[in-house]
Amino acid sequence: xxxxxxxxxxxxxxxxxxxxxxxxxxxxxxxxxxxxxxxxxxxxxxxxxxxxxxxxxxxxxxxxxxxxxxxxxxxxxxxxxxxxxxxxxxxxxxxxxxxxxxxxxxxxxxxxxxxxxxxxxxxxxxxxxxxxxxxxxxxxxxxxxxxxxxxxxxxxxxxxxxxxxxxxxxxxxxxxxxxxxxxxxxxxxxxxxxxxxxxxxxxxxxxxxxxxxxxxxxxxxxxxxxxxxxxxxxxxxxxxxxxxxxxxxxxxxxxxxxxxxxxxxxxxxxxxxxxxxxxxxxxxxxxxxxxxxxxxxxxxxxxxxxxxxxxxxxxxxxxxxxxxxxxxxxxxxxxxxxxxxxxxxxxxxxxxxxxxxxxxxxxxxxxxxxxxxxxxxxxxxxxxxxxxxxxxxxxxxx
Numbered sequence: 001x002x003x004x005x006x007x008x009x010x011x012x013x014x015x016x017x018x019x020x021x022x023x024x025x026x027x028x029x030x031x032x033x034x035x036x037x038x039x040x041x042x043x044x045x046x047x048x049x050x051x052x053x054x055x056x057x058x059x060x061x062x063x064x065x066x067x068x069x070x071x072x073x074x075x076x077x078x079x080x081x082x083x084x085x086x087x088x089x090x091x092x093x094x095x096x097x098x099x100x101x102x103x104x105x106x107x108x109x110x111x112x113x114x115x116x117x118x119x120x121x122x123x124x125x126x127x128x129x130x131x132x133x134x135x136x137x138x139x140x141x142x143x144x145x146x147x148x149x150x151x152x153x154x155x156x157x158x159x160x161x162x163x164x165x166x167x168x169x170x171x172x173x174x175x176x177x178x179x180x181x182x183x184x185x186x187x188x189x190x191x192x193x194x195x196x197x198x199x200x201x202x203x204x205x206x207x208x209x210x211x212x213x214x215x216x217x218x219x220x221x222x223x224x225x226x227x228x229x230x231x232x233x234x235x236x237x238x239x240x241x242x243x244x245x246x247x248x249x250x251x252x253x254x255x256x257x258x259x260x261x262x263x264x265x266x267x268x269x270x271x272x273x274x275x276x277x278x279x280x281x282x283x284x285x286x287x288x289x290x291x292x293x294x295x296x297x298x299x300x301x302x303x304x305x306x307x308x309x310x311x312x313x314x315x316x317x318x319x320x321x322x323x324x325x326x327x328x329x330x331x332x333x334x335x336x337x338x339x340x341x342x343x344x345x346x347x348x349x350x351x352x353x354x355x356x357x358x359x360x361x362x363x364x365x366x367x368x369x370x371x372x373x374x375x376x377x378x379x380x381x382x383x384x385x386x387x388x389x390x391x392x393x394x395x396x397x398x
Contacts (some may be wrong), residue, residue, distance in 0.1 A: 009076070009192065010260045017071030017253075019064075028068040030250040034058050036098030036238075059243050061234065070222075072256055073212075076191040077204050079224035084232055084249055088187065088207025089115050091221035093110035094321060095203065096120075098178040098232040100151040105143055108134040109155035109171070111162050111296045111364055112185070113207075119165040120154075135364055136164040136257070142171060146178035156185040157196075160366055161312045161372040163188075163287035163350040181229070187211065187339075193306040195235030203229055212337030214255045214262050218248050262341065262377065266309030269383065270375040273309050276384050282391050285314040310338060310349070312372040319368035321394065322347060326371055328390035331383055338374035343383055346372050 007015075021029050036045040036055040047054035047062065050145060061070070065317035066084055073082035087092040096119070108120055108131050121129040132145045142153065153175040157166040172182040183203045185197035190211045196204050206212055208220035221244075223233060237243060244252075267290075274288035291299045292309030300307070315322050326334060332345035348366050349358075361367075375383065 005218075005240045012075050013072075013129065013256045013259050016075035017068045017073075018381040019068065021394075027251075028065060028253070031055075031063055031065045032246050033063070035255065037064070037224065038262050055180070057377060058246060059094060059241065060238050061248050062241060063249075065246045065253075066244060069244075069256075072253060073188045073206075074224055076256070076259075077186070077224040078197050079193050080226045081230050082222055082224040083237060084133050084208070084235060084244040084252070085221035085223070085231055085243050086241050086248075087114075087219050088205065088209060088221035089203050089244075090237070091207075091223045092116060092231050093123075094236040094240065094242055095183060095205065095223055096124060096152065096154075097127075098131065098228070098236045100124075100129045103149065104129060104151045105147055106131040106203050106333070107134065107142060107150060107153045107175075107180070109134045109139060109142065109153065110157075110166060111159040111366065112156050113160050116185075130239070136162065136166075138210045139166060142174050143177075146174070146180060146390035148178070150175075150178050150180045152181050152183055154185070156188065157194075158188045158310065159290050159310060160188065161287075163289060163291065163310060163312055165289055165296055165304070165366040167203055168196050168199035168303055172202070176200075188212050188261065188308055188310050189304060190263050190308070192260050193267070193308055194304045195302075197225065199303050202226075206316075208252055211339065212256055212259065212339075212350075213252055213262060214259065214339060214341060216335075216337060216342065218250050218251050218255070220252050221246050253323075263309065264306065265377055266375050267306040269378075269380040270309045270311055270373075271307055272380040273373065273375060273383060273387070274307070277311075277313050277387065280391060282316050282395065284316050287312045303358050309375040311371070311375070312370055314367050315369045315371065316370050319347070319349060322371060325349075325396045328393050329386055330389075331378055331386040332373065338372075341377045343376035343378055346380075347375045348372055 014112050029276045047056050047094040070084050155166050175182045181202040182202040185205045187207045189212050206222040208350040210221050274286050276285045277283045287310040289300045302358040332343045335344045336346050
C-alpha cells in the first residue's frame with residue numbers, strides 16, 4: 001500500500017490504499033473473482049487464521065479490489081480499518097446487531113434518515129433491541145437516558161434533513177461514562193469537512209452512495225474505526241451477505257479520487273445559495289452549517305472545515321404550494337438521493353421522511369413546506385437563477 005503519512009487530503013484520496021499492479025496498471029485492477037487460490041494449505045491457513053493478509057473469498061471481503069478500497073476509506077477518516085458494505089443501511093444494521101443484544105439499548109439523537117428510523121424503531125425491537133429517540137433540542141438529555149444497558153449513542157452531524165450539528169467530543173465523553181460506543185454518520189459532512197474519529201467518536205458510518213460515490217451511479221456503505229470494534233461487525237456482514245460487489249468497490253475507489261475537488265466546490269456553491277435564500281422574502285428558515293450562530297457556530301468552527309453541499313429551507317406556504325416550487329425548478333432534479341455532481345431537490349415529507357408519522361415530523365421541525373437541496377457542480381449563479389424563477393413563478397399561487 002502507498003504510504004500517505006502526513007500527505008494532504010487530495011493526495012491521499014488519490015493514492016491511499018493503492019498498490020501498483022504488476023502489469024503496470026496505474027490503479028488497482030478490478031478483480032471480479034469470487035475465490036482465490038493458494039500455493040499450499042499452509043498459505044491458505046495463514047490467511048484464514050489471520051496471520052497474514054491475503055485474498056480468499058469475496059463474500060468475506062478478502063478480495064484485493066475491496067481491500068484496497070477499505071484501506072483508502074480508513075485513511076481518509078483517520079481510522080485503523082474500514083469495512084465496505086453493499087449500502088449505508090447494511091453498514092448501520094450490521095453495526096447495531098454486532099454491538100447490541102436482546103435487552104440492550106441504543107440512543108438515537110436528532111433527525112436521521114427515514115430508513116434508520118425504521119430500522120431502530122421497527123426492526124430492531126423485533127429482536128429485543130430498543131431505542132430512545134431524542135430530538136436535536138434534547139441533546140442535553142443524553143446523560144439522563146443512558147443506562148447500564150445502553151451500548152450505542154448514534155447520531156448524524158449535520159443531520160438529515162434539518163442540518164443540526166452535534167458536539168462530537170461532548171457526546172462521546174458522555175457515552176463513554178456509560179460504557180457506550182459513539183457512532184457518527186458522517187455522510188453529509190464527508191471526510192473533506194469533518195473527521196469524527198478525531199473528535200472522540202468510536203465508529204464512523206457513511207452511505208457511500210452519496211458524496212463518496214458522488215455520481216449517482218452506485219450503492220454502497222462504509223464503516224471505519226479500530227479493529228476490535230470492526231471485527232464483530234465483519235462477522236455479521238459476512239453472514240448476512242452484505243458485502244460490496246468488487247465492481248462497485250472499484251467504481252467507488254475511482255470516485256473517491258476526486259472527492260476533495262467535488263466537495264470543496266459544492267461547499268462554496270451551497271454557501272452562496274444559502275446566503276441568497278436567507279434573504280428571500282418567501283423563505284422563513286434556512287438550515288445550513290455555514291450560517292450557524294451561537295452554540296451551533298462554536299460546534300461548526302470546532303469540528304468542521306466546511307459547511308457541506310446540503311441545505312434545507314422552509315417556505316411560507318403549504319405542502320402543495322411548496323411542491324409547486326419544486327415542480328417549477330429546471331436545473332434541480334426531483335430525486336430522493338444526494339451528493340452527486342447534479343443538483344437535486346426533494347420535499348422530505350414525500351421521500352426521506354414520508355414514512356415518519358406526521359405528528360413526529362412536526363415535532364422534529366420537518367415542516368410540510370420544507371425542501372432539501374443537494375447542491376451539485378453547476379455554476380452557483382445558474383442554480384440561484386433557477387431558484388429565483390421557481391420562487392417568483394409560484395408567488396401568486398400562495
